[in-house]
Amino acid sequence: MTSRTPAVVFGTALAGYLAVGLTLSMRFGYMLGDALSRTSAAQAVLLSRDPHVSAIGFIFTPLTALAQLPIVAFASWWPGITRWNISGIAVSAVFMAGAVVMIHGICRDRGLPGRYCLLVTALFAVNPMIVFYGANGMSEAGFLFCMCWAVRRLIRWVGTDDVHDLVLVGIALALAFLTRYEGVVPIALTAVLVAAVTVLRRGRVHWKAMRRRAILDAVLVAGPGAAAFLVWITTSWLITGEALAQLSSSYGNAAILAQSGGSSGDVLSTGLFSFAAVISLGPTLAVSLPLATVLAIRRRDLEFSVAPVLLGGVLAFQAASYITGSTFGFLRFFVCAIPLAAVVAVQLFPAGPDLATRRAGAYRRHRPALPALRSVAAAGVVLLSALGLPVTGWAMLQPSLSSQQYALGALFDRHPSADDPRAVEARRIIDSFSTERRLASFLDSQDLPEGSILVDTVYGFAVVAASDHPTRFVIPSDLDFTKILNDPASGGVRYLLTVPNEGRGVSDAINRRYPTIYDNGAELYPLVLEVPNDGADQPDWRLYQVPG
Structure with a gap:
């Protein structure tokens, strides 16, 4: 691998996601409502009869729509940019390609051999759920990019103790919140994890002497996210009179849930759905997570703790929200299982040499010299990751698991039956808008x-x-x-x-x-x-x- 490899990875992923997105939109007319509504919000900022920045709205956090503004600006010359959600597709493709680069970076930081680094990255990039959400303009792409960026930099910080890594974690998490509201969860969890790691850097005996440093590190990593949260809710309150319009507005999620009939099941059924969603998107976790946990304990590898805390915390929050009737049972809400499975697979490999960093901290942890994973074991890790792809693809085509994606199967059915209710409904989903x-x-x-x-x-x-x-x-x-x-x-x-x-x-x-x-x-x-x-x-x- 060379210094140009990340650019090649980014360009290849970007081209693929753009091609899929434009085909779904302009060839089949298949668009999702949340994506198109964000495009409409960006259009209102620039091209409505009363253009102003607050027209972006305060139901969704703003980053996905704001990122579309440079492209939507050209819609006055070519209205197809908003008609076919091209601006949204372009933004999600860029974000998801960025997420692929972050996974590639995690592989390189771990010291994986070049071929395995590219294979793990490719398996993440071609995951059907990743391809679909990198190609449809939804906010999941931006959220995954920010989360993968935060995970990569926090893994680095655990070893390097470099304040630059910690600052970038804070920025990434702030942007994650500005992409989706559940971004507040990893902000809080990261602050706790960072404080715990800092307190223990000199060992349990000296933990009291490290308390002030731990608080400073926690504030440093949580500060940008806390500032983004406060600025957002204050701006919303000043303009609309509602600090959290997503919860209190008649257009918000709580109102939509009530208007749609409320919670869709009891605790058992919603809990089973949440479990099935995680397993469908990260089927390899059933094997790789326990194994990686054991290996991390044996290796005394604190780097392993990052992904389960950040990405697993988001999954736990989504499951709890659905079980308590606070949100819908959408498979996409559990999409963090995919990067979690990828990072856990990478953690099965022993860490390579110490990471190069701008300025290592006083309490840098040196990676122990460990023998490389045997070729058979390494190939097994890659094969295990590959076996998860058809499971995810199958889950996406099941109406009971994937109410928003199963219609994709109808695109490949050249002779749909008019007597098949499922085929008819799938066609209606594709014909939305x-x-x-x-x-x-x-x-x-x-x-x-x-x-x-x-x-x-x-x-x-x-x-x-x-x-x-x-x-x-x-x-x-x-x-x-x-x-x-x-x-x-x-x-x-x-x-x-x-x-x-x-x-x-x-x-x-x-x-x-x-x-x-x-x-x-x-x-x-x-x-x-x-x-x-x-x-x-x-x-x-x-x-x-x-x-x-």
Whole structure:
């Protein structure tokens, strides 16, 4: 391997994820709602009728949408960037390619021989779940990159005691929080782990003398994440009046969960699902984790503790959230099992020579000289990792485990049966947002002025993202939205785009202001158009005219 190897790894992974993403989107029209909604948020910041940074919204943490802004800026010249979620795909591909480079870096830092380093990296990169989430614009790619970056740097710090590594861990964890809310969990766990490692650097006898240093190290690693958290919730409170809109807003996760019928099972069923999800995504952990634990104890290898604490902590949090009814049972929430399995496999190899570092700390731990893993054993580790890929691929095609991914199987079914309910539903999942794209094209053809269509982005984000003229829509992030909602005619609105007042539609601002508008136009507005929806879990649309 040479100094150019990481760049080659990054470029190869990036090209692959972009190719898959653009094929899924532009060839098959397969996009996920959370990804497209983030693209719509980025569009609102730059291209809405009232562009401003706070239009990014405060339901999701902002990094995934903010990263799209340089690409979305060109959507005024080519609207396909938002219509086909190209900006989201590009961002997730970059992040996931970065995660692949971090796994490669962990392998190199461990001292793996070149061929095994590339094999372990490749097995992570081509994992079906990694490929899919590196290609669909979701926030999982950014979160995995930040977590893998933090894991790599913290493993290095355990050995080097280099403050530069610790600072980068803190930055990576802060960015992880700005990507997904569960990033607060590894911030807290890392602070505890860092404090514990520092206290014990001189041995148990001298732990009291190390307490102040341990506190400083913990503050250093948790400080950036704590600052990001405080700045985010303070900004949200100042602008929206809600510090944690994800929990308290009518658009947030708690509201969505309630509108969708609440928790989907009892403690036993949700616990079994969580266990099955982890095993499906990291099947090798059942063998490699106990074995690596034993080897780490025998080798007195503290580096091993990093990945189970950081990545395992996220998995435990997701399982607890689902079991307690605080979130949905989505396979993607357990995606950290994949890098955990990869890092644990790497830890089966004995550590190589001491790491080169910018400035080693006073309590650097020197790696012991250990014999290399025998070729048969090394090949067995790689083979074990490879055997996990078909298990994950199979799990992704099971509706009971993977409600958001199983439709991928329909892409390869050239002769689907019209009598097979599963095939029909899979086709509807793939067709999600196809109706919204057609509706956007119809509205674009009407030659309407700016601010002439009132719509809430609960469901309407897909219509706005697909439109060539996003300034024609009045959306909730517009500062005058409430004023126009109360008197559409005076605000220059010509059409109201509505959804049924049920399920998530109860949070739609138009439904809350005019509860019967979908049924009868609130006895104020005549019906112009009704559009049945081809997509799964998507509403039938009704377009009402505002008398002028």
